Amino acid sequence: QAQAIILGIETSCDETAASIVVRDQTGRGTIRSNVVRSQLDEHAAFGGVVPELAARAHVEWLDHIIAQAIDEAGIGLNEVDAVAATAGPGLIGGVLVGLTTAKALAASLGKPLIAVNHLEGHALTARLTDGVKFPYLMLLVSGGHSQFVLVRGVGDYERWGGTIDDALGEAFDKVAKLLSLGHPGGPAVEKIAQRGDPKRFRFPKPLLREERLDFSFSGLKTAVRLQTEALAPLTDQDVADIAASFQETVAQIVGYRAHQALERFAAQFPGEPIRLVVAGGVAANKRIAEALRVPSEEFGAELIVPPIALCTDNGAMIAWAGAERLALGDMDNLSVAARPRWPL
Ligand code: KG4
Numbered sequence: 001q002a003q004a005i006i007l008g009i010e011t012s013c014d015e016t017a018a019s020i021v022v023r024d025q026t027g028r029g030t031i032r033s034n035v036v037r038s039q040l041d042e043h044a045a046f047g048g049v050v051p052e053l054a055a056r057a058h059v060e061w062l063d064h065i066i067a068q069a070i071d072e073a074g075i076g077l078n079e080v081d082a083v084a085a086t087a088g089p090g091l092i093g094g095v096l097v098g099l100t101t102a103k104a105l106a107a108s109l110g111k112p113l114i115a116v117n118h119l120e121g122h123a124l125t126a127r128l129t130d131g132v133k134f135p136y137l138m139l140l141v142s143g144g145h146s147q148f149v150l151v152r153g154v155g156d157y158e159r160w161g162g163t164i165d166d167a168l169g170e171a172f173d174k175v176a177k178l179l180s181l182g183h184p185g186g187p188a189v190e191k192i193a194q195r196g197d198p199k200r201f202r203f204p205k206p207l208l209r210e211e212r213l214d215f216s217f218s219g220l221k222t223a224v225r226l227q228t229e230a231l232a233p234l235t236d237q238d239v240a241d242i243a244a245s246f247q248e249t250v251a252q253i254v255g256y257r258a259h260q261a262l263e264r265f266a267a268q269f270p271g272e273p274i275r276l277v278v279a280g281g282v283a284a285n286k287r288i289a290e291a292l293r294v295p296s297e298e299f300g301a302e303l304i305v306p307p308i309a310l311c312t313d314n315g316a317m318i319a320w321a322g323a324e325r326l327a328l329g330d331m332d333n334l335s336v337a338a339r340p341r342w343p344l
């Protein structure tokens with residue numbers, strides 16, 4: 001297998017990102033550049049991502065971000081061996097910007113195009129950062145997704161459960177909004193929770209009595225809203241206590257589900273090393289990481305949390321997924337379509 005230099009493009013949500021990743025003959029990956037421009041400022045006034053604004057910002061910035069990624073990698077555009085871009089799932093306007101740009105580059109360079117499923121990008125990142133071997137279990141917890149995925153190989157995924165309503169990061173963001181903590185809410189909730197009493201409020205753990213590996217966070221969010229309304233006007237201590245109690249509840253839910261998922265993995269792959277990979281922005285949360293450490297230790301599982309800059313949306317994860325697919329000869333036609341929904 002020859003060395004391959006891959007350009008990766010990510011535009012499915014509110015980061016405009018491009019990266020150069022090199023996959024060497026032995027299959028190891030190196031990140032040569034990883035440029036991410038977050039659109040937080042554009043959306044700040046609206047308390048969430050506005051799709052039309054996101055698409056326009058991607059149009060405005062993507063060319064510059066790609067040029068910077070090429071430049072920082074110290075290569076010329078014509079040295080790129082393949083162009084990979086997120087083709088879904090995500091906000092369709094943004095996905096179209098990235099995918100169309102990738103098609104134009106691939107066509108003009110005469111190099112292959114790889115249309116990457118954003119979730120596959122998250123799923124394979126741990127192989128870039130930690131060289132993790134198949135099979136492994138992935139827990140993806142971001143602003144848009146919350147799911148367990150069994151990763152058996154490149155292109156070989158099995159969804160073991162996910163959220164039936166809000167994503168976990170979304171729940172953090174909504175609670176932060178209720179508590180007037182700003183956007184994005186996850187880091188703000190975690191920070192203020194440090195000063196709070198996690199035992200002051202008992203919030204519900206929806207769905208937890210059921211066996212299936214699914215999540216539901218919208219009832220929890222409603223309970224937080226009712227508590228907030230009952231206490232209004234909130235003191236600073238109330239805010240901290242609500243944040244801490246919410247975070248504690250969520251950590252217990254995630255820890256419990258991880259325990260079940262590891263149990264299932266162990267049963268399905270007897271004798272195999274057990275590995276749990278975490279991806280998505282919520283992986284930055286210390287309490288949640290701790291809640292995953294406990295069941296991992298119990299099952300003797302290796303817990304792999306890539307560096308947080310690679311857990312959140314970025315171009316390197318797309319470039320790497322492209323590199324893995326390229327190595328298998330799995331490329332796409334220039335007519336490949338962008339997909340707002342695209343389960344793994
Ligand atoms: O993966 P990501 O950057 O973007 C996507 O949603 O794809 O994840 C962002 C989400 C946001 O909902 C944010 O509030 C949450 O991750 N998040 C956190 C923390 N840092 C980011 N949630 C809880 N605790 C954190 N420290």
Ligand code: ZN
Binds near residue numbers: 118122142312313
């Ligand atoms: Zn993502």
